Amino acid sequence: MALSASASLAVLSLLLTATSAISSLNATHEGFMKCFLDQTGTSNSSSQLLYSPNTTAYDAILRSSIQNIRFIYSSSTTKPVLIVTATNESHVQAAVVCSRTHGLRVRVRSGGHDYEGMSYVSEGDRFINVDLAALRSVTVDAEHGTAWVQAGATLGEVYYTIAEKNRTVGFSAGVCTTIGVGGHFSGGGIGTLSRKYGTAADNIVDLRLVDANGRILDRESMGEDYFWAIRGGGAASFGIVLSYKIELNYVPPIVTAFNVIKTLKQDATKLVTKWQQIGPNLDENLYIRVIALAKDDDEAEGNRTIQAVFNSLYLGTCKELLTEMGSRFPELGFEAADCNEMSWLESVLFFAGYSGRPTEVLLDRRPEFNSSFKAKSDFVREPVTETTLEEIWRILMEAKDEPLVLIMEPFGGVLDEIAESATPFPHRKGNLYIIQYFMRWFETDVETTERHLNWLRKLYAFMTPYVSKNPRAAYLNYKDIDLGRTATVWGPMYFKNNFNRLASVKCQVDPDNFFGNEQSIPPIKYDYV
Ligand SMILES: Cc1cc2nc3c(=O)[nH]c(=O)nc-3n(C[C@H](O)[C@H](O)[C@H](O)COP(=O)(O)OP(=O)(O)OC[C@H]3O[C@@H](n4cnc5c(N)ncnc54)[C@H](O)[C@@H]3O)c2cc1C
Ligand SMILES: *[C@@H]1O[C@H](CO)[C@@H](O)[C@H](O)[C@H]1NC(C)=O
Ligand SMILES: *[C@@H]1O[C@H](CO)[C@@H](O)[C@H](O)[C@H]1NC(C)=O
Ligand SMILES: *[C@@H]1O[C@H](CO)[C@@H](O)[C@H](O)[C@H]1NC(C)=O
Numbered sequence: 001m002a003l004s005a006s007a008s009l010a011v012l013s014l015l016l017t018a019t020s021a022i023s024s025l026n027a028t029h030e031g032f033m034k035c036f037l038d039q040t041g042t043s044n045s046s047s048q049l050l051y052s053p054n055t056t057a058y059d060a061i062l063r064s065s066i067q068n069i070r071f072i073y074s075s076s077t078t079k080p081v082l083i084v085t086a087t088n089e090s091h092v093q094a095a096v097v098c099s100r101t102h103g104l105r106v107r108v109r110s111g112g113h114d115y116e117g118m119s120y121v122s123e124g125d126r127f128i129n130v131d132l133a134a135l136r137s138v139t140v141d142a143e144h145g146t147a148w149v150q151a152g153a154t155l156g157e158v159y160y161t162i163a164e165k166n167r168t169v170g171f172s173a174g175v176c177t178t179i180g181v182g183g184h185f186s187g188g189g190i191g192t193l194s195r196k197y198g199t200a201a202d203n204i205v206d207l208r209l210v211d212a213n214g215r216i217l218d219r220e221s222m223g224e225d226y227f228w229a230i231r232g233g234g235a236a237s238f239g240i241v242l243s244y245k246i247e248l249n250y251v252p253p254i255v256t257a258f259n260v261i262k263t264l265k266q267d268a269t270k271l272v273t274k275w276q277q278i279g280p281n282l283d284e285n286l287y288i289r290v291i292a293l294a295k296d297d298d299e300a301e302g303n304r305t306i307q308a309v310f311n312s313l314y315l316g317t318c319k320e321l322l323t324e325m326g327s328r329f330p331e332l333g334f335e336a337a338d339c340n341e342m343s344w345l346e347s348v349l350f351f352a353g354y355s356g357r358p359t360e361v362l363l364d365r366r367p368e369f370n371s372s373f374k375a376k377s378d379f380v381r382e383p384v385t386e387t388t389l390e391e392i393w394r395i396l397m398e399a400k401d402e403p404l405v406l407i408m409e410p411f412g413g414v415l416d417e418i419a420e421s422a423t424p425f426p427h428r429k430g431n432l433y434i435i436q437y438f439m440r441w442f443e444t445d446v447e448t449t450e451r452h453l454n455w456l457r458k459l460y461a462f463m464t465p466y467v468s469k470n471p472r473a474a475y476l477n478y479k480d481i482d483l484g485r486t487a488t489v490w491g492p493m494y495f496k497n498n499f500n501r502l503a504s505v506k507c508q509v510d511p512d513n514f515f516g517n518e519q520s521i522p523p524i525k526y527d528y529v
């Protein structure tokens with residue numbers, strides 16, 4: 001039985017007082033450096049493992065993988081005391097042991113895509129940044145259809161390497177190929193294959209991590225509760241993942257990708273209304289997501305319109321797809337000319353916006369934009385009416401100089417068949433689709449940033465009646481600091497009933513909250529069933 005809400009709040013505030021002691025210890029990075037170099041038996045001058053803010057390389061390394069530059073420009077964020085560019089698992093262990101003994105915390109970064117910058121800045125914690133970009137091997141066991149993937153690998157590197165071994169294997173994970181495996185897999189991981197194979201986390205069969213004592217554990221030595229927590233609960237609260245063992249997913253030799261684009265005059269509103277019912281119930285080989293944004297109307301100067309892109313992947317040929325679309329979604333007017341047959345790896349390029357480029361572009365880890373962004377998420381359980389869609393469009397069209405994008409990804413398929421408690425990722429049966437509200441901008445001044453944040457908050461407030469409630473669910477990988485810093489508030493939003501079990505696991509494996517950040521799982525002993 002779970003504790004009552006007021007009892008758990010009291011427990012929480014006690015714990016928060018106890019754990020804040022960590023950051024007030026005397027933290028010297030000289031002490032850390034000496035400890036680290038002793039532990040690893042290295043000398044920094046030969047191995048180039050440590051970067052302090054007074055060195056010229058520090059800034060370039062700090063920025064090497066980040067996607068959301070506003071936290072670097074912000075004067076209110078705390079930057080790393082030192083960056084450790086680990087090239088050996090033993091460096092990760094030493095970073096944990098030495099930061100602990102020197103009163104520092106650790107933030108780990110794999111792909112640097114964190115929506116709130118929590119892998120490389122803090123709100124005041126003094127910390128060592130462990131950058132795993134160099135630990136990125138992908139080792140495929142073709143015979144057993146599995147692979148060991150180091151945490152610093154990007155999705156592009158994973159997709160490229162497994163497809164190179166065998167054209168008919170893929171993996172269910174996100175569409176942006178510079179995402180790091182370390183954060184992404186542990187937060188869920190959804191993309192074009194998730195209706196057929198579940199989240200990335202659903203396909204993890206083993207992992208290796210460094211725990212709060214600096215030990216390396218695998219599934220067997222960590223036990224099933226700990227292993228459960230990492231697959232959707234966000235590894236940042238529980239340790240530093242070194243590598244994951246994943247089960248690869250079968251994909252046919254030929255797949256078909258397509259975009260059908262509709263404006264308001266082409267009935268976008270009716271089609272999106274209809275899609276809400278069709279998309280989540282399609283054959284699991286067919287994934288149709290909708291990306292909606294406002295743009296100038298080409299046919300009416302000075303007017304704005306909405307463009308809805310039906311951005312889709314079918315695990316099969318064009319011929320089969322035509323039959324499927326004709327019977328399930330004839331209103332879209334899909335025809336043979338819309339088909340693009342290709343290999344699954346080429347479809348990865350198609351979704352990442354790299355169509356026509358050589359597949360080696362997937363090995364480029366550099367951030368594509370160096371811009372700022374803000375995103376929020378919602379889950380839709382009842383279709384939104386046409387009238388409500390029209391109101392949403394109006395908000396999108398009003399945000400003229402601050403383009404707001406809605407990305408609606410269908411659930412259903414296998415996602416419906418997995419129990420909510422099977423992994424910490426609780427968004428299963430009953431969800432039609434997830435909406436991501438997203439804005440990107442290039443200016444770095446405070447005022448522009450605030451204007452964008454306000455547009456998103458306005459749309460999010462407007463959406464309240466139309467999305468999931470009690471709790472209003474959110475997706476951990478689309479991390480949102482607006483949900484607050486109180487775990488009993490954001491915890492159930494990201495994890496529903498799995499939050500209590502996550503807090504209990506945290507209590508066992510990291511009772512003094514060494515692995516902490518602004519939205520990390522607090523160590524609270526709950527009884528859960
Ligand atoms: C442009 C863009 C597109 C995206 N598209 C998708 C998508 O299609 N589907 C989807 O599901 N998500 C998507 N995401 C979200 C993405 O899944 C998350 O941002 C994810 O957490 C990124 O992982 P990372 O390793 O790149 O990030 P990081 O910033 O390195 O880390 C994210 C969090 O995980 C922690 N972490 C990182 N590595 C480790 C580790 N080895 N051990 C323990 N903790 C670790 C960090 O400390 C931080 O808290 C997208 C993000 C961006 C920016
Ligand atoms: C903290 O460390 C500094 C430098 O090593 C030292 O001078 C100081 O006395 C220490 N303070 C405490 C409270 O230990
Ligand atoms: C570690 O060595 C590299 C290469 O020599 C150097 O650039 C870096 O500044 C050194 N780091 C520290 C903290 O001295
Ligand atoms: C930077 O700081 C480190 C650690 O305090 C020190 O060892 C190093 O000499 C400094 N380097 C420069 C270039 O000032």
Ligand SMILES: *[C@@H]1O[C@H](CO)[C@@H](O)[C@H](O)[C@H]1NC(C)=O
Binds near residue numbers: 063064
């Ligand atoms: C973004 O910044 C990174 C790191 O500084 C750099 O390598 C990359 O070329 C930049 N990308 C663009 C599009 O400017």
Ligand SMILES: *[C@@H]1O[C@H](CO)[C@@H](O)[C@H](O)[C@H]1NC(C)=O
Binds near residue numbers: 087088089090
């Ligand atoms: C990592 O370090 C260990 C021990 O410190 C060493 O035995 C091993 O060879 C190193 N591995 C690599 C790839 O450098």
Ligand SMILES: *[C@@H]1O[C@H](CO)[C@@H](O)[C@H](O)[C@H]1NC(C)=O
Binds near residue numbers: 142143167169250
């Ligand atoms: C390629 O993967 C498929 C499953 O996706 C498997 O059946 C086949 O045996 C593999 N081929 C090779 C050569 O490993």
Ligand SMILES: *[C@@H]1O[C@H](CO)[C@@H](O)[C@H](O)[C@H]1NC(C)=O
Binds near residue numbers: 299300301303
């Ligand atoms: C532009 O929008 C206005 C107001 O909605 C509408 O009255 C007008 O007909 C539109 N112009 C064109 C050319 O469609």
